[in-house]
Amino acid sequence: MSVLLQTGNFIVESLGAFVETSGFGAFFADGGWKFAVMIALACFLLYLAIKKQFEPLLLLPIAFGMLLTNLPGAEMFHSELFAGGHVHWDIFVDNAGLIDYLYLGVKLGIYPCLIFVGVGAMTDFGPLIANPKSFLLGAAAQLGIFATFLGAYALGFEPNECGSIGIIGGADGPTSIFLTARLAPELLGPIAIAAYSYMALVPVIQPPIMRALTTDAERKIKMSQLRQVSKTEKILFPVIIAVVISLLLPSAAPLVGCLMLGNLMKECGVVDRLSKTVQNELMNIVVIFLGISVGATATAGSFLNFKTLGILVLGILAFSCGTAGGVLLAKLMNLFAKEGKKINPLIGSAGVSAVPMAARVSQTVGQEYDKSNFLLMHAMGPNVAGVVGSAVAAGILLAFLG
Amino acid sequence: MDKFANVDWSEMLLMALIGFLLVFAVLVLLIFVMRAMGWFFTRDRKPKAAAATSSEPALDHAISDQELAAAIITALKLYKSNLHDQESEMITISRITRAYSPWNSKIHGLTQIPEKK
Numbered sequence: 001m002s003v004l005l006q007t008g009n010f011i012v013e014s015l016g017a018f019v020e021t022s023g024f025g026a027f028f029a030d031g032g033w034k035f036a037v038m039i040a041l042a043c044f045l046l047y048l049a050i051k052k053q054f055e056p057l058l059l060l061p062i063a064f065g066m067l068l069t070n071l072p073g074a075e076m077f078h079s080e081l082f083a084g085g086h087v088h089w090d091i092f093v094d095n096a097g098l099i100d101y102l103y104l105g106v107k108l109g110i111y112p113c114l115i116f117v118g119v120g121a122m123t124d125f126g127p128l129i130a131n132p133k134s135f136l137l138g139a140a141a142q143l144g145i146f147a148t149f150l151g152a153y154a155l156g157f158e159p160n161e162c163g164s165i166g167i168i169g170g171a172d173g174p175t176s177i178f179l180t181a182r183l184a185p186e187l188l189g190p191i192a193i194a195a196y197s198y199m200a201l202v203p204v205i206q207p208p209i210m211r212a213l214t215t216d217a218e219r220k221i222k223m224s225q226l227r228q229v230s231k232t233e234k235i236l237f238p239v240i241i242a243v244v245i246s247l248l249l250p251s252a253a254p255l256v257g258c259l260m261l262g263n264l265m266k267e268c269g270v271v272d273r274l275s276k277t278v279q280n281e282l283m284n285i286v287v288i289f290l291g292i293s294v295g296a297t298a299t300a301g302s303f304l305n306f307k308t309l310g311i312l313v314l315g316i317l318a319f320s321c322g323t324a325g326g327v328l329l330a331k332l333m334n335l336f337a338k339e340g341k342k343i344n345p346l347i348g349s350a351g352v353s354a355v356p357m358a359a360r361v362s363q364t365v366g367q368e369y370d371k372s373n374f375l376l377m378h379a380m381g382p383n384v385a386g387v388v389g390s391a392v393a394a395g396i397l398l399a400f401l402g
Numbered sequence: 403m404d405k406f407a408n409v410d411w412s413e414m415l416l417m418a419l420i421g422f423l424l425v426f427a428v429l430v431l432l433i434f435v436m437r438a439m440g441w442f443f444t445r446d447r448k449p450k451a452a453a454a455t456s457s458e459p460a461l462d463h464a465i466s467d468q469e470l471a472a473a474i475i476t477a478l479k480l481y482k483s484n485l486h487d488q489e490s491e492m493i494t495i496s497r498i499t500r501a502y503s504p505w506n507s508k509i510h511g512l513t514q515i516p517e518k519k
Contacts, residue, residue, distance in 0.1 A: 128436075150415065240435060392425050
């Protein structure tokens, strides 16, 4: 009988020890509910990516990275290896796991730049070269960055965090990740999720602001056809922009340089294989690594706090101010423009990057008021100017706060 | 962060203002660069275009693009409406030969004699 009791106790103790060491046991430990909340949130983001198709290419790996990092006991990501904003190389090799190694690409600013090579190879700067005034709209839409920068400070964030939160207004994922990894790496998870979620919501956020700030007559303005751009101009453009911006603002050189390298590969026409590779294979591989490692930084400790809530609120403010800035500057430019040279203010909203979705929104809203009005190509000018503008803004913030 | 311990509202406002103006300044500079490039590459086209139009009789510049498009569309419509199909004018019954046609097939008829088993 005693042997049976002893065996029973042994089995119960062994099972208890097993449950305690397993991930399931951690859910019932102190603060274990946070893991459950984060896993539920990751599943919700997976739902948004798969079912609602909100930026699925990035949201899906981000959500899965978030899921993996919040599985108690799995210890996929070690934030202590990157504590204090720099890599602790002395303990890295002994303690690092797969995601820690992948995260080095974010921490060292490699992935955002590689993605920019692909973005450059997929972007046609023709409408911007044909109408350089579009640069002004791209600059005005960066109002969202600086307004949010101040908004974040009002909410009690540190200046470096304000810069990282403000860059959400650039509506440019790689730029947001590049700057945040350098200024406020502890906010990388919430900022990346806010940036990509709001980018997916551009067709919902922008139209009401565009309608509120424009009159019926302004929305029906038809713009004159853009001039043809020669191949030589398209080849010279990336070289000139890379040189001018890198000399003016060295901190923006990695982003702008990579963007223009990709564009040169596309436009020169002699390295088609490279151009196709950076547009497809390289971009896709980097997106997977970037998504998983950024998602992995969204641990329960760094995500479930009031800062995240503040970032989500400020993200909306950033997008809204950026949209309003572009539209209002287009209206201002019309005050000085001759008849026949007026700008449809709806294209101003495309100055926030979010290529090409923001340009499509301008086209869709324009066509609601005049079916024969085609704004897409005109909106692509401010749209790609916004990419350059947000990279410049990131460089400026990095120079100020880095 | 200790680095930002002494930062106050006035500095933040100044930083935001200077940052925003710098973005504008850099992109305005790019406008001038692009305009200069555009001028350089289109300067040859303009004299050629001017020479081509000067040898032709002067057009009424009051004609708008829409009127021009309407005129072209009308001319095309009139031209197409005057076109006729070219027909062979031979009216004959074409003989069609088919290897097999089931329309009067005995196999499918109702008068088949049932098989005896």
